[in-house]
Amino acid sequence: QSALTQPPSASGSPGQSVTISCTGTSSDVGGYNYVSWYRQHPGKAPKLMIYDVIKRPSGVPDRFSGSKSGNTASLTVSGLQPEDEGDYYCCSHAGNDKYVFGTGTRVTVV
Amino acid sequence: DVQVEESGGGLVQPGWSLRLSCAASGFTFEEYAMFWVRQAPGKGLEWVSGINWNSNTIAYADSVRGRFTISRDNARNSLYLQMNSLRVEDTALYYCAVDVYGSGSPSLGLDYWGQGILVTVSS
Numbered sequence: 001q002s003a004l005t006q007p008p009s010a011s012g013s014p015g016q017s018v019t020i021s022c023t024g025t026s027s028d029v030g031g032y033n034y035v036s037w038y039r040q041h042p043g044k045a046p047k048l049m050i051y052d053v054i055k056r057p058s059g060v061p062d063r064f065s066g067s068k069s070g071n072t073a074s075l076t077v078s079g080l081q082p083e084d085e086g087d088y089y090c091c092s093h094a095g096n097d098k099y100v101f102g103t104g105t106r107v108t109v110v
Numbered sequence: 111d112v113q114v115e116e117s118g119g120g121l122v123q124p125g126w127s128l129r130l131s132c133a134a135s136g137f138t139f140e141e142y143a144m145f146w147v148r149q150a151p152g153k154g155l156e157w158v159s160g161i162n163w164n165s166n167t168i169a170y171a172d173s174v175r176g177r178f179t180i181s182r183d184n185a186r187n188s189l190y191l192q193m194n195s196l197r198v199e200d201t202a203l204y205y206c207a208v209d210v211y212g213s214g215s216p217s218l219g220l221d222y223w224g225q226g227i228l229v230t231v232s233s
Contacts, residue, residue, distance in 0.1 A: 034217050
């Protein structure tokens with residue numbers, strides 16, 4: 001169960017878009033359409049942003065979108081806002097009722 | 111209002127045991143799969159264990175299998191994590207989380223989280 005690979009950091013100006021990648025293997029990301037994304041602000045619990053690769057929970061703005069190609073899932077945040085800053089983690093089903101998180105990406109709105 | 115609150119953490123020595131509890135309210139606890147996720151100081155999230163609504167499906171990360179046991183009591187709206195043979199590398203903030211959107215394995219959508227409880231393993 002190796003952690004999924006995410007870039008350590010990403011940044012964008014207000015109003016711009018940023019895309020975060022999440023790379024796994026055919027045993028996790030590539031094998032299932034069950035990737036979720038979480039945002040975590042400092043000192044706070046994570047917040048669900050996307051589930052089942054592309055679905056948005058109630059209350060999450062449509063500026064957040066997910067996709068997947070092969071063994072890599074992506075989260076795109078459009079129209080960046082200051083509150084979008086934080087640490088973003090992907091999570092994938094990894095077979096046998098197990099899950100694996102990504103290494104995390106710190107998003108900065110510059 | 112939904113409330114998820116962990117308890118039972120603390121400072122223990124390597125090899126000791128600890129039992130975490132998670133008290134839930136504000137939603138129908140027995141309808142949802144529950145999970146433990148941990149975060150070592152300054153590090154990322156790590157999935158630890160999950161249990162479905164009726165305890166028929168239980169899974170553990172390789173790093174804790176054989177040492178940790180997850181359980182739930184639907185009558186008490188509570189989730190537990192029995193942690194035995196604790197190691198220094200188990201030091202982390204342990205979150206209890208509810209699979210609100212996942213509708214059960216393999217889909218996962220953890221939408222209710224506690225604030226976490228700190229477990230420190232040190233001699």
